[in-house]
Amino acid sequence: MTDISMTSGIPNVPALDIDPFSDAFLSDPYSDHERIREAGPVVWLSKYDIYASCRHEQVREILNDHGTYISSAGVGLANFQREKPFRPKSLILEADPPNHTRSRTILARILSPKTVMKIRETFAAEADRLLDGLLDRAKQGEVFDVVKEIAEPYPLKVFPDAVGLEAAGRENLLLYGDMIFNAFGPRNDLLARAAARVEPVTAWIMAHCQRNMLQPGGFGDLIYQAADGGEITHEEAPMLVRSFLSAGVDTTVNGIGNALYCLAHFPDQYARLHADPGLARAAFEESLRLESAVQTFFRTTAVDTVLGGIPIPAGSKVLAFLAAANRDFRQWPEPTQFKIDRRPTGHMAFGSGIHGCVGQVVARLEGELILAGLARRFKALEIAGKPTRRLNNTLRALATLPLRLVPA
Amino acid sequence: MVRLTLIDFAGNSTTISVAPGQSAMQAAVSSGIAGVVGECGGSAMCATCHVYVHPDWYGQLPEPLETELEMLDCTVSERRDQSRLSCQIRMDETLDGLVLLLPERQQ
Numbered sequence: 001m002t003d004i005s006m007t008s009g010i011p012n013v014p015a016l017d018i019d020p021f022s023d024a025f026l027s028d029p030y031s032d033h034e035r036i037r038e039a040g041p042v043v044w045l046s047k048y049d050i051y052a053s054c055r056h057e058q059v060r061e062i063l064n065d066h067g068t069y070i071s072s073a074g075v076g077l078a079n080f081q082r083e084k085p086f087r088p089k090s091l092i093l094e095a096d097p098p099n100h101t102r103s104r105t106i107l108a109r110i111l112s113p114k115t116v117m118k119i120r121e122t123f124a125a126e127a128d129r130l131l132d133g134l135l136d137r138a139k140q141g142e143v144f145d146v147v148k149e150i151a152e153p154y155p156l157k158v159f160p161d162a163v164g165l166e167a168a169g170r171e172n173l174l175l176y177g178d179m180i181f182n183a184f185g186p187r188n189d190l191l192a193r194a195a196a197r198v199e200p201v202t203a204w205i206m207a208h209c210q211r212n213m214l215q216p217g218g219f220g221d222l223i224y225q226a227a228d229g230g231e232i233t234h235e236e237a238p239m240l241v242r243s244f245l246s247a248g249v250d251t252t253v254n255g256i257g258n259a260l261y262c263l264a265h266f267p268d269q270y271a272r273l274h275a276d277p278g279l280a281r282a283a284f285e286e287s288l289r290l291e292s293a294v295q296t297f298f299r300t301t302a303v304d305t306v307l308g309g310i311p312i313p314a315g316s317k318v319l320a321f322l323a324a325a326n327r328d329f330r331q332w333p334e335p336t337q338f339k340i341d342r343r344p345t346g347h348m349a350f351g352s353g354i355h356g357c358v359g360q361v362v363a364r365l366e367g368e369l370i371l372a373g374l375a376r377r378f379k380a381l382e383i384a385g386k387p388t389r390r391l392n393n394t395l396r397a398l399a400t401l402p403l404r405l406v407p408a
Numbered sequence: 409m410v411r412l413t414l415i416d417f418a419g420n421s422t423t424i425s426v427a428p429g430q431s432a433m434q435a436a437v438s439s440g441i442a443g444v445v446g447e448c449g450g451s452a453m454c455a456t457c458h459v460y461v462h463p464d465w466y467g468q469l470p471e472p473l474e475t476e477l478e479m480l481d482c483t484v485s486e487r488r489d490q491s492r493l494s495c496q497i498r499m500d501e502t503l504d505g506l507v508l509l510l511p512e513r514q515q
Binding site: 105108109112113114281285343345346347348350352353354356357358360361364 | 434447448449451454475479
């Protein structure tokens with residue numbers, strides 16, 4: 001490895017000249033993940049003066065030791081100890097205990113498995129409605145871009161419905177999510193373009209965090225009810241609704257898109273799913289491991305620490321490659337193979353520890369229902385054109401995925 | 409290593425060796441115990457690693473945190489007095505020989 005040098009000024013840390021936010025890296029991250037992962041448990045990325053890890057053991061340690069690796073200084077490249085956040089800080093994502101605990105308790109209650117039992121029937125009916133429509137068209141020989149026909153419309157229907165948002169203007173959520181996830185990276189062209197696209201809809205997003213725009217009884221209203229009960233202030237409530245709008249759609253859109261990508265590229269695994277649609281939840285889980293929608297998060301060291309034998313001083317930015325940890329052969333046998341019976345418990349696609357995705361039960365519900373619904377209706381998913389990527393500093397996202405859905 | 413015994417709903421008993429520091433959920437899943445799912449990976453987010461701690465052992469575990477108690481309201485199988493999430497049970501020498509009974513269903 002010619003680009004490893006010991007001239008970073010940081011002894012004993014392999015230094016790599018890799019830009020994890022370049023178009024080339026984001027188009028195909030996995031070979032660079034491997035270079036970083038095999039260079040050491042922790043590396044120094046000299047382009048941004050950050051520590052980084054692509055190994056499961058260290059990524060897990062970073063995410064679970066929230067006292068050492070804090071979130072309140074930002075979970076992107078920017079260090080809020082030195083730079084002003086580009087937006088008011090998230091009350092949950094960019095917070096540490098005890099502040100984080102307050103927000104987390106409310107959101108965890110709203111998005112609990114109990115809630116999911118209540119919404120399951122509605123979410124299932126919407127999946128059936130969407131996929132029945134595609135089945136009719138597939139019988140006429142139509143080929144689909146499943147990003148536009150499944151991965152985007154389904155989460156855009158069911159999740160904002162559950163939050164209690166009106167139907168008009170929901171595509172704004174995709175622009176907003178795209179910008180938020182780009183903003184965890186550097187101020188590169190990807191962020192500049194995303195910010196320009198979202199600028200006209202920012203007012204719409206903020207307006208839809210207000211109580212009068214949210215259906216009574218929906219997830220958004222439940223946050224205001226928590227404010228009524230004194231758990232948070234009424235000024236904080238719209239900020240927590242904002243978390244639903246930023247984190248609840250673009251993530252599942254890409255989670256479902258990536259699952260369809262995996263199943264189309266591993267036809268033997270789709271055949272197993274078609275034979276037993278009860279494997280849908282397991283198949284979605286394995287796709288989260290192999291093609292993680294959220295690829296990275298940063299933390300900031302609150303104190304001097306040691307990670308993988310490498311000393312890291314307080315105030316350092318540390319980049320945790322969730323997606324690379326999910327392909328670390330030290331943790332996963334045959335890590336690049338998509339195997340729907342793998343049981344990949346302990347993957348990092350939703351993060352881990354106190355900041356682990358609070359909406360993960362809802363995400364799994366959406367993924368399971370779409371995959372089970374496809375498996376019941378179609379005997380094969382055939383690639384009908386070259387998939388294209390939508391590059392994002394944080395997300396692994398598809399722009400298009402043309403598939404022929406073969407009716408059973 | 410410490411010993412952990414898991415008894416499934418049908419009454420089949422399996423005893424495994426666990427490295428101290430691992431959670432009971434991690435140990436059960438990596439040993440292929442079908443009655444423990446652990447979908448969220450151990451963040452007390454999913455209630456699919458629900459166990460009934462043997463009455464002889466229940467009092468020896470540290471008290472559950474608020475997050476775990478909330479999640480125990482979400483179990484698919486009935487919650488009982490000895491219900492815990494096995495992802496929140498950290499195995500150590502004091503728990504050598506721990507016995508956990510598995511519920512009928514996790515999902």
